[in-house]
Every structure is written in structure tokens, then in C-alpha cells.
Amino acid sequence: MATLKIKLKGQDHSSYLAGDDRGFELYQLDQAYTVESPTRGDIPEQILEIDDNKIVEFEFEDNTVWMADNESLTTLFQQEIKRSADGDELYLPDELESNEQDRGIIKKIGIKLVKVFVKKNIIKPKMLEMATNLENKQLPFPAEDFKLVEYGVLAACSPEIELSKLKFSETSKEADLDVSSRYLLLLHGTASSTFSSFGDLKDSKEWKDLIKGYGKNHLLAFQHRTLTASPLENILELVKVLPSGIELDLVSHSRGGLLADLLARFSTDSRGFDDTEIELLKKHDRVVDQKVIKQISDIFKTKKIKVKSMVRVACPANGTTLASNRLNIFLNVTFNLVGLAVGQVGNPIFVAFKEFLMEAVACKDDVDVLPGLEAMNPQSPFIKAMNYQASEIEIDFPLYVVGGSGELSISFKTLVVILGKFFFMRKNDLVVDTESMKWGSRRVSGKVFVFIEKSGDINHFKYFCTPNTLKALIAGLSAVTDGFELKLADKERGIAGIESGAYKSDNVSGNRAIAILIPGIMGSNIGEKDDLLWINYWRFLKGELKNLAYDAEVKGNYPLIL
Template sequence: MAATLLNGTNQTVSIGPGYALRTPGFTGAAELRAGGTTATTRASVRGLDQGMDALDAALAAADVSQVRLIDLTLKPAAAGGTTGRSAGAAAGDIELEVPDLGDDTGQLVLSVDDAGALHWHLPEPATPTATAPSSGSPSAPSAPVSRGGGGGVKRFRIPAQVAPPPALASDSGTQRSVLGLVGRKLLKVLVYPLTDPVLGAVGEHFVGRWEDKNRPYAVRSFTPQDYQGAPAVRHTPDTLAALAAQGPALLFVHGTFSTSSAGFGALPSPTLDALHQRYGGRVFAFDHPSVSVDPEANVRWLLGQLPPGGIDLDIVCHSRGGLVSRVLAETPPAPGMDTARARVRRLVFGAAPNNGTVLADPDHMVAMVDRLTTLLALFPTGPVTETLEALVTVVKVIAHGALKGLDGLASMRPQGEFLGRVNAGTAAPADYFAIASNYSAIDTGLRGLVAGGTDLLLDTVFGEAGNDLVVPTEGVFQTNGSSRFPLDAGRVLLFEPREGVSHTTLFQNEKVSQRLLAWLA
């Protein structure tokens, strides 16, 4: 279909049957394409092939289909138009209308901007039927809104921020402009069934059922041969008892949305090989559901697999896995929680939210999913498709308004009940170490991801606080209410902004390998 010109006013412009845009303050053009990924689409997102391939596979696995692709080019409208916005404005919202497919179908939009940042967009809440506005009313709905199918529409509000010219980041040597044209966006219009034939209706318990099927509990081998995704040996209480009799063991505990292979797959093979030799082959990993259940439930399951006589453990954990590990190390033995079975000696926190992350608050969960989706697309490390599938599943549930079944995410809320209880608990005898990063969004894709208004360096979620795009930097090792924190500087590996290490790229860094081998000597 030929491109449709956009007029920069509050007028709704049809771009194809059932699809329309309203772009106050921005002119440009929009082209509506049918169907899923094509060769043309691939050419448009050249440079993200690996990440997009993984995302496409994750969408398919989550039963999400792309029904339309909108290729959109925007530029600020000339001053003096009906919107009152100046020609120099660089931010605003556009509104996309798509056909409402009825009560049995969920609908989402995924945008890819010209710098490569990905954002999920949920439908605007249904409102009572409203009268179409006059041309001078920028905030009023532009057409009646229907709650169901039969010719109604769903609306999506999408930030129309125009990206900086490529010269802004050229000196860094790390710029990545994917679409190659300032102010260009791809809008992927996605649909999915609201009832899964196996898991049932998307709702409060949907993620729990999904994790039961796709993220079952397991204590698995973690060898240089199988740690990146090859079939692994599933340990039993008997095999773990045999390992415990031979000496201390090393346990890897992954973070939210992830698995052991995805979370630690970027760790260099020589590093894991050296650790295996050091621990006499007694290295294993804990796979567990991380979104629908809290860390205490994870620990209760794990303790049931450990030998009654106990096992000496050193732990390397990532992200929310740090909270699982702290419950294991710090909780006094009690009925149903026999933590005496795990004698934790040393614990290495990799980007752990020991003081929480605001991204786990309900208002910011989509921002967390945006960041992780973009990180895995721009910088894929290890088997990312399985993590992306979990992210897509959670977006479906959030779009349906079912936040009560996300106890694993709620455990990371800074003011939440779980984290308050952990940080007020009993001090552990284990030695604690930490790896944290203060990431600076020098890459254009990540500039777009954390941009706020016209300040492309301002992270509106964390404010001025340093962070790795998911977890506050100092929250990994500084004061949080627990007597075990803050950690001494000699026990902390801190990446500076210029080093470009984000939440998902810690374990591929050579400095991390060096510290692991030093701390776990």
C-alpha cells in the first residue's frame, strides 16, 4: 500500500481499512503493510537480525501473531499549526486506531524506533462513547470508542519522540541506528487468543500455569558441555546427597524471566571449566519459576531436594536470584523451611535488587519489560528466546489487567512486604560479594529506551540514581536495612558508565570471570 501523508494536526488520518493515525505536532508519512515478517521488514531492521529472529520465535511460541506492520516517518510540524506545539518540539504522543477484534482476542503494539529501542504498548482503557472533537481540541477522543467487536476500534497511545541526529553519538563509537532515518518507527500490530487450549484464559493465574509448563523446578547439572542449553542431567535428592559427601558445591541461581542457561550462558567456557576443576565437578544450577511465585516458595522447593545432612554451598546469582539466595542463606531453620540443609559459605550477587527496583512496581512493569526486551534484542547473549517468551507472556497478562498473579515480580518492590521482611531478617554467616554496574546509555538504542522528554540522558524511572537499566547500582551492595550491608569496597566489582555493562551483559565480561575465580578460590 502506498504511503499516506500525515498532517501534524489533531485530525485522524486513515492509513488503510480499519487503521488510522492522529499525529498532533508531527508530519510525515505512514505505510501500512499486511501480514508478518517479510524480507522487506528484515531489510528495514537490518542490524537487529539476531535479536529480532529470537523475538519472532518468542512471539510464535507465545501464540502471538503480527497482523500488520506500520512503517512510520515523523518530523516536527512547522510552528503555528493548530496544535500550538513549536517546531523544535521533540516529544509527544501519537494515537493509533486498529480494529477491535472482540472479546476473544487480545491486541498489542510493539514499536521499534530508529535507534532500535523496543516499547510495548497496551490498549487504552475503553471509555464511554464520545463525540468527535473540533480541530482545536487536542485532548478529546477523535471518534466514538467501542467496547467490543462489530466495527469498534482499539486505541494505542505511542510516544512520538524524534531521535537525535546520528552525529550526537558518533564520537562514542558505539552508536547503533537500526532503521537509519531520524524519526522513523516500525509499529508491529500483534494479536493473541485470550484463551489458551492448554493453559486456559489469560488472567490472574495464567503466568503460574505457564511457568508450571515451561519453567518447572529442577536442580540441573551445569557443566562446560551443557550450561548453554544442551540437555542437562536432572539431579535427585540421592545424587545431591552423593555430591554433598564429596565436598562443597557451587550453585548458580538465575533471575526473573530467565533460566540457568539464559542467565549464565554468556559466562566464558574457560571460566566455568576452571570452576568445575576447583569444585571437583560439584557445580549445578537451580531452575525455578521466577514471575508467579516469591523467592520463599522457590527456596522451600529447593530445600526439599537437598540432603537432610546438609550441603556446603557457594552461590553465584543474578538479579532476583539474589533474593532467592538470601532467603536460603539468611532464614533461620523453621518447620517447612529447613534451611539447615544449605550451609551457604560464599554468595556472589550479580546485579541483585537487594534494595528492590522501582521497575517491579505496577506502574513501571511495562518499562521493565521494555528494557529487557530491548537489551536482549540489541545485545543478545546466550539463548535469549526462552527469556523473551516469558516477557511476552507477562505483557499479555499485564494487558489483561491481571497483576495479582505476579508474586515473583512483587518480591522486588522497594517498599514491598517481602523485601522489608528480608532486609529486617537475621544476619547470615556467609561471605557476601557483589557485582554492579552504573550504565550510561551511550548507545542510541538505549538512549531512546530511557529518554524522558527532550533530555535523552534522563532516566525518568530511576531519576538521578545510577542503574544498570533494571536495578539501581547502589542497591546491590549499599545500605538496605540489613546488618550485612553495606559491603566493603574490596568485595564489590563496580562497572563505571564508560564501560557499557548493562543488567544482562554482566557475565560475559572478563572482569567478572577474574573476580569469580578470586572470590571463589
């Protein structure tokens, strides 16, 4: 992309900020300016030239930061971009204005500071390598440095959410656990760790009282790679080390809910996925997924692992809009919500995460470059298979869904404004679409209970310290349904809840008037009576629309049924 020229009113601030941005291997701070009103005549004008070797960081009035390249800047400041034969110019205002003036209370966000980082002239590692480096800094705990860990480690966990190493059998490689009574297993979220996801629980008396009911040393955690490994690869590692005969309650946060749903599937039916779901994965060349499913299935054929109940918090069960676009958008939001954006000089996790984010901005990759994030893309074949509501595998134990809607939050008002510019956002907790949290693998009717926090005080990383959602978590683990709504499941609904079905004929008596309805193409049916192709979204996904070709040799030639 051509160079973008930015003009702004502000003071040089570079000398005050160098200490906050040291330690990066690939980038160095080049410029920094305060941002003042463009109408002020007493403030000098600054000119920045941003090419593909530079990354711009904005700091807003609520201390949110956002890393951007030329392309992102044109999205954020569409009205301020001036195009000409000599190149594009951005006359930077001192406020970022919302695109959705009619929806919320947030109209404009003040811009405090602009920084410019420039790439160093060195060979860059690939995104997968940088993600691994970040995980290696986030996930270690005493006696486990994680550099040699492929997918994850099962660990003992204290009520204060401190991890320690378990003992494992030298022969079976399984964890040395007493399986005579039930365990509670924690499954953390994306770009996070057990402590980062669940650490707020340590201050809750209700949590500590509940844990006592499981007995001493009956709290476990699976510390795992969430960026560089897929949920299937995570589960393969976990079930290898879980001892046969163990009974589990599950508490998951974010992407950890996908792992919980996988455990639920395989513990219900050792196949994990039925023939139709496997066929979808084959159609999309998901060779690795199929291989791992087979490995997990083989383990469950000889090992009994029982899931008693689960509380799934803020899970992208049907994917999340945030993971459907450029990788840097997802990482920008996560960087702010986990609290790293405030600046932690010398913190290796801060340095690794921020440089990872800058490189994601520069390389313009989609989330698909990282298998752990691709699994949360709403268009992922994995997500579509997980949500097939006509699956032969029907889970028959309680699921308590805890979610929230925080898109009108004033705590992260800058993120609300920015995300509104990149996406048409439905209700969400700034990371996961609220509606998606209610979905997941097929379950027996009457076994899914949903609690959604609607106060606006919630965000994706605050479920375990917000009173209402913490109360819902404890209630779910205690099998108390007060405050939850029963989710009504319709087994005839199409993929991801999109309606489908067929018109049914009835006998005509001739004694009453007849109303004739002539539907449009989306309301028609094509196919044999018991073998409809249109509208059957699942068959669309398997590529069967090609059977509508004029010369297709299809039984019955798929007649149109009005």
C-alpha cells in the same frame, strides 16, 4: 479508555512482516507501517485508531521494540498528544525525544516501524497461567520437561552450563551427593534460566580453571520458577532436596540473589527471620510467607546446610524501581535485554514471551499479580523484612557484590530514553537500581565487598561476558578482594539505609557558651528515652504511628523530645 487516533507519515508494511508475528493464540497482526518524517509531502498519511482491544508495537533505530497501550502512549508522547472533545489525537513524530536533555548524551531515538495487534475473540487465560506457560518453555532440560515441577529442580551442571538430572534418594528425596567437599551452586535470575543467566561463562578459560578446583561433578544449578513462585517457595523446594552436611559457595544473578540471601539467613539461624521481621509480615497479612518460613525453619532444625561464601551479581536486594509499576514495563525491558526482541520465527519461547507481554500491556496489571516479581517491589513487606539492619540474625561469611551502572549505555539507548519517561531513574543497569545491589540481609561488619562496573558498557544480562565484571566474579569466588570496596555497615541505620537515631544530652559545666539547636519535626524525637517512636521507620511499618493519636493509651504519652 477512549479510542486514541494516531496520525503518521509512512508506507504500509504489513505484507513484509506477517511471518515474524505468527503463532500467537490471543493476538493477530492487524497493521504495520514505516515511520517517516511528518514534514514529508511525498509520503501518505496513515490513520490508526487504537482502542482497548489493540496493542501498538514500536521498533526503534537500535532494534529495540516496545509494546504499548493508549495509556503508555500518552506517557511516551506527552508533547505530541492533542486533546479535544472528539477524542485524543497523537501526531506521531519519527523520533522519540528524551525527557532528560541535561543528563546524558542521548537526545532523540529514531522510530522505524509501527505495528498494531488486535485481540482475537477468545476466552483469555489469566496472567498467572500465561507466566506458567512461559516458564514451561524456558526451563526444561534433558529428562526434565518442567510441566509437573511446582517451584524448581536441583540439577547437575557442567562447566559449559549444560544441565542434567541428578539422582535422588527414594526415601529421603534428597540429592545423592558426596558432601565430603564443597559445591558451587548457581541461582539464575528473573524470567530466565541457568543457561540464559550464566551461559556466557562457558567461553571463559578463567571460569573453567576455577571450576576444576571444586572437583569433578561439584557444580550444581537450581532451575526454578521466577514468575509464578516466590523466593521463599523456591528455597523451600531447594532445601528439601539438599543433603544434610553439604557445604556451598553461591553465585547468583538478579533475583537469584534473594534466594542466596535466604539460604544465608537460614544457614546462620534456623529461624530465618527474627520476631520483629515476622511481626512485619503478620502486619501485612503475609500468611503464605509465614507458613513457608515455618516449613523451611523446621527443615533447618534437623538438616545442616552450610554456606561458605557467595558472589551476588546484580541482585535487587532492596527491590528495584522497575518492579514498582506496571508489569508490562518490566517485561518490555526484559524482552529486549534477553535478546528475544530481534524476532525468532517459530521459536516457542519467543512466541510465549511476546504474547505474555502483549497481554500484560492489555490487562494493565501491576507486578503484584505474579509472586515472583512482587518480591522485587521496593514496597514489598518481604523486601523490607529482608533488609532490616537491626535483625537479630547477623550473617558471618563473606559476600561479594558485583553490580553495574549502565543508564548512560548507548547499546540500549531507546530503553534509557523510555525508562526516563516512566521513572525518575537513579543509577541502574537498566533493570536493577545500582544502590539496591549493595543492600540485603544484615551482615557482620567487614564481610561485604562491593565491585561496581561504571563504564556504561554493562546491562543486566551482560555481567558474565564483560571483562571487568567477569574478573570480579572470579576474584570473589577466589576470595580475592582486590578491586572491591569494603561496604561499611552501620547497625544503627534505619530501614533501607534511611538515617534515624536520637539526640543525647550531656552535662553542662557552665564554663563555656552553649549553642541551642531547635530542630524541625523530622529532626525531633517522640517517645520515652529508650523507646522512641519518632523517627523509627521500622515501627512506622508495623503500624505504630496510630499510637500518636490524641486519645491513645500509650505509656508516657510519647512526649516530644527536642
